[in-house]
Amino acid sequence: MDADQLMEKDKSTIDGETTVISIRNLKKSFDSNVVLNGIDLDILRGENIAVLGRSGSGKSVLIKIISGLLKPDSGTVKVLGQEVDKINGKALQALRLKIGFSFQSSALYDSMSVRENLAFPLIRNKRNLKTKEVNIAIEAVLNDVGLSKTINQMPSELSGGQRKRIGIARTLIMKPEIMLYDEPTSGLDPITCIEINNLIVKVQQQYNASSIIITHDLTCAKATANKVTMIVEGKFLIPGTFEAIFNKENPVTKIFYDYNFINSK
Amino acid sequence: MEPDTENIEVLPRQKYFLSKKMDNFFTAIYSVNKFILQYFKEAFSTPFEFKELINQCYQVGCKSLPLISLTGFITGLVFTKQSRPSLAEFGATSWLPSLISIAVIRALAPLVTALIVAGKVGSNVGAELGSMKVTEQIDAMEVSGTNPFKFLVVTRISAVTLMLPVLVLYSGLVGMLGAYLNIHQNELTSFPAFINSAFKTISFLDIISSIFKATCYGFTIGVAGCYQGYFAKNGTKGVGMAANTAVVLSMFLIFVEEMVIVQFVNAIR
Numbered sequence: 001m002d003a004d005q006l007m008e009k010d011k012s013t014i015d016g017e018t019t020v021i022s023i024r025n026l027k028k029s030f031d032s033n034v035v036l037n038g039i040d041l042d043i044l045r046g047e048n049i050a051v052l053g054r055s056g057s058g059k060s061v062l063i064k065i066i067s068g069l070l071k072p073d074s075g076t077v078k079v080l081g082q083e084v085d086k087i088n089g090k091a092l093q094a095l096r097l098k099i100g101f102s103f104q105s106s107a108l109y110d111s112m113s114v115r116e117n118l119a120f121p122l123i124r125n126k127r128n129l130k131t132k133e134v135n136i137a138i139e140a141v142l143n144d145v146g147l148s149k150t151i152n153q154m155p156s157e158l159s160g161g162q163r164k165r166i167g168i169a170r171t172l173i174m175k176p177e178i179m180l181y182d183e184p185t186s187g188l189d190p191i192t193c194i195e196i197n198n199l200i201v202k203v204q205q206q207y208n209a210s211s212i213i214i215t216h217d218l219t220c221a222k223a224t225a226n227k228v229t230m231i232v233e234g235k236f237l238i239p240g241t242f243e244a245i246f247n248k249e250n251p252v253t254k255i256f257y258d259y260n261f262i263n264s265k
Numbered sequence: 266m267e268p269d270t271e272n273i274e275v276l277p278r279q280k281y282f283l284s285k286k287m288d289n290f291f292t293a294i295y296s297v298n299k300f301i302l303q304y305f306k307e308a309f310s311t312p313f314e315f316k317e318l319i320n321q322c323y324q325v326g327c328k329s330l331p332l333i334s335l336t337g338f339i340t341g342l343v344f345t346k347q348s349r350p351s352l353a354e355f356g357a358t359s360w361l362p363s364l365i366s367i368a369v370i371r372a373l374a375p376l377v378t379a380l381i382v383a384g385k386v387g388s389n390v391g392a393e394l395g396s397m398k399v400t401e402q403i404d405a406m407e408v409s410g411t412n413p414f415k416f417l418v419v420t421r422i423s424a425v426t427l428m429l430p431v432l433v434l435y436s437g438l439v440g441m442l443g444a445y446l447n448i449h450q451n452e453l454t455s456f457p458a459f460i461n462s463a464f465k466t467i468s469f470l471d472i473i474s475s476i477f478k479a480t481c482y483g484f485t486i487g488v489a490g491c492y493q494g495y496f497a498k499n500g501t502k503g504v505g506m507a508a509n510t511a512v513v514l515s516m517f518l519i520f521v522e523e524m525v526i527v528q529f530v531n532a533i534r
Contacts, residue, residue: 067408089412097410107405110396121409174409 018045020178020210021066026075028061035061037234039075045177048204048211049239050221052256053231059214060104062231063180066212067101068092080177097125100171100209104183106163108155114166115151118142122173141169144206145199161192168199172207179203179211185220197223218246218256230256300492304422307415314420321424325386329432332385333378337436340377341369341443349451358452359462365444366463367471374437375475376523379482382429383515387490390421391511394494395504403495418495422487429483430476437475474530481526482519489515 019042026039035058043049053059064070065077068084077084082095108117118138122129129137142148145165155163164184171179184200185193197220203209204224215221221228222242229239232252237245246257281288345365352358394417397403406413445459454462493507493514 064404069404069407093410093412096408099408101405101408103401103405105401107401109402109405110400111393121411125410170405170409 019043020045020080021212022076022078023066024076026062026065026077027073028058028065028070029073034234036065036072036231039231039234039236041229041236041239043178043210043212045210046204046208047227048200048213048225049227049229050213050215050225051229051231052215052218052221055216057231058234059231060182063101063182063212063214066178067096067099067180097121097174098177100168100174100176100179102164102168102171102179102181102184104186106155106167108158108163108166108170110155112155113151114142114147114153114155114158117155117166118170118173121170125174137173141173144172144202145169146195159192161188161195164188164192164196165199168196168203172203175207176209179207179209181211181213181215183214183216185215185217193217193220194223196220200224216256218242296496297488297492300495301488303414304419304488307412307419308423314416317416317420318423321420322428325382325421325424326428326431329382329385329428330435332381333432333436334439336377336381337374337439338443340373340436341365341440342447343443344368344373344440345444345447361448361452362444362454362459362462363466365448366441366467369440369444370437370467370471370475372523372527374440375433375478375482376519378433378436379429379479379486379519380516382425382432382483383486383489383519384512386425387486387511387515388508390425390487390490391494391497392504392508394418394421394491395497395507396494398495398497399500399503414495418491421491422484425487425490426480426483429486430479433475433479470530470534474526478523478526481522485518485522486515489518 021041021043023039023041026036027034028036035056039062041049051059051062061070065072066079066084071085079095080098082091084092084095087095108114109120112120115138118141119134122134122137138151139148142151145168147162147165147169150158150162150166155166158166168179168181168184179200181200184196188196200211200213200220201224204211211224213221213224225242227239228242228245230237230245230253237250237253239245246253283291345361348361348364349358352360352364394403397406397417403413403417406416441463444463445454445456448454448459449456490511493511497503497507499506
């Protein structure tokens, strides 16, 4: 399946009424460096949105705030109806079980095998599960990401693409309602990128999950997202379809478009 | 009278409260205290991580046994060998068991064991947590609904704190065995006579103070290793720094604590 075919993905999963993530006037600075300067965003259930932007523009900071890893300076971030920075530790822990976070570096536990990596969130959060049930869940997600044969391997024995997919599998095992992808295709070859893009779309369709995809890769954004937006000087461009955003009239988006689709040819 | 504001020399705004080094020092003290408070808060709140605690006790305790056995044995043996000539001058070699037992139980076993554990376990904990930090594994743990502080930090600090007294007692016994072998070889002292002579001079306070010292040292090693690792930054360089600082800081603090506890114990003896 190539990028254009992926664009024809089934968008019927989007629920036009339920907002799963609602961000209003979000601001975040590190010392004197203003990273996010009044971000507004709404994401509907089953919707994928790609967030583009230059390195250091605050894309990763945004999803770290959504998952509660960072606290905003001001503004509100509501995830599944709860204000992430206002709820207590236990409520945040419960909320996080509904959020999958795929790290740029995969962040697999390198002292554990693939099986143990996948079992870890399940065993720790659903303590009454039997070993057989855990094994069935592990096999199911490994099947979903197409890496059943790696079950007993260590992370150091996997390729970059495999590590990314196992990282995604580790989040899928908890059946998240929201997926946050941090640079899912960075540093991968084009074929592996297409595999990851397919997987992101599959997750959207199969799990009806809403996703935020942080990326520099416009092919990935085009292939996986229903909407695209870009962080420019701490603020979002108004989210729209890929074609609407990259109308080539905006000088900032033009550079991204030209670099990805014209200079590379 | 209006002040002459035009001729007032405007000093640059002071960036630090005292100086950069002093500010960093006090900030670090505050940060470590906060870390220790969080340890106690998490250690006594549910859910308890018993399985991981036992795993860490095994890693710290059982896996250190060969090294502790060797160093403890050599310490007892060498200390006996070096002490003999001085006592022999006064014809007092019969005092060797008492001298050795006091030295080993009161000072050598806790200190040598703590230094060995600081080198082995402190560096291991610092490097392991540091590596997990810089590769975002700790963040991954947090977003997957696990409290990384409780799972990684509380279990490790508790394991070192619990295991070090056990290792110190074990090291003391092995050290005494080393001493006995040397004494038996030279003075042909029987084992019951050695035991009788050695333990006659050891009081309950000596053993309790030894265990207390070991507990303090264990806690120090655990906190230093975990703190350095948990807040590691700057990639692989940071991991190396975390491991290195954990060991150096632990060793320094162990000597400071030794000095303080000895004063305290001597005062109540």
